[in-house]
Amino acid sequence: MGLFDSAFATTTGSANLSPAEAVAAITLVIVASDGHLSTEEVNSVWPILSRMQLFRSYSSDVVVRMFNKLAGILSRQGIDAMLQLAKASLPFELGPTVFAIAADLALADGTVTSEEEAVLERLYQILEVPHETAIQIIQVMAIKNKG
Numbered sequence: 001m002g003l004f005d006s007a008f009a010t011t012t013g014s015a016n017l018s019p020a021e022a023v024a025a026i027t028l029v030i031v032a033s034d035g036h037l038s039t040e041e042v043n044s045v046w047p048i049l050s051r052m053q054l055f056r057s058y059s060s061d062v063v064v065r066m067f068n069k070l071a072g073i074l075s076r077q078g079i080d081a082m083l084q085l086a087k088a089s090l091p092f093e094l095g096p097t098v099f100a101i102a103a104d105l106a107l108a109d110g111t112v113t114s115e116e117e118a119v120l121e122r123l124y125q126i127l128e129v130p131h132e133t134a135i136q137i138i139q140v141m142a143i144k145n146k147g
Helices: 003-012 019-031 039-049 060-089 092-107 114-126 131-144
Strands: none
Touching (some): 019 060, 039 060, 092 114, 092 131
């Protein structure tokens, strides 16, 4: 995070995320890893997240505001800053869960781009997902998304 980003983080509202926002932030990072975040990509994330207990009480208005906030942070500060911000707010025990969601999204079309692979590699390290667990998650998601 740059000097000005740090100085203005609290005034822009991006200094802290809720645990739910942290999960959503990481999913946005994986779908935006190609350098583009479309409305369709954002809309594809919500059905996956809505099944989680963290999001059970979220109305559609709250979801729209959350994704707008996160997309703004992502566009202003970039992927690495978004990952660090999310990690700071994500409960440790959700690390493997969020990594599994990100792997599922990356593998959804049957292929993983080099950008998605780089984000997944960074993500498993940032979230401190054990290497063997990350491999198992990727293997299972590859099977899930085959065909």
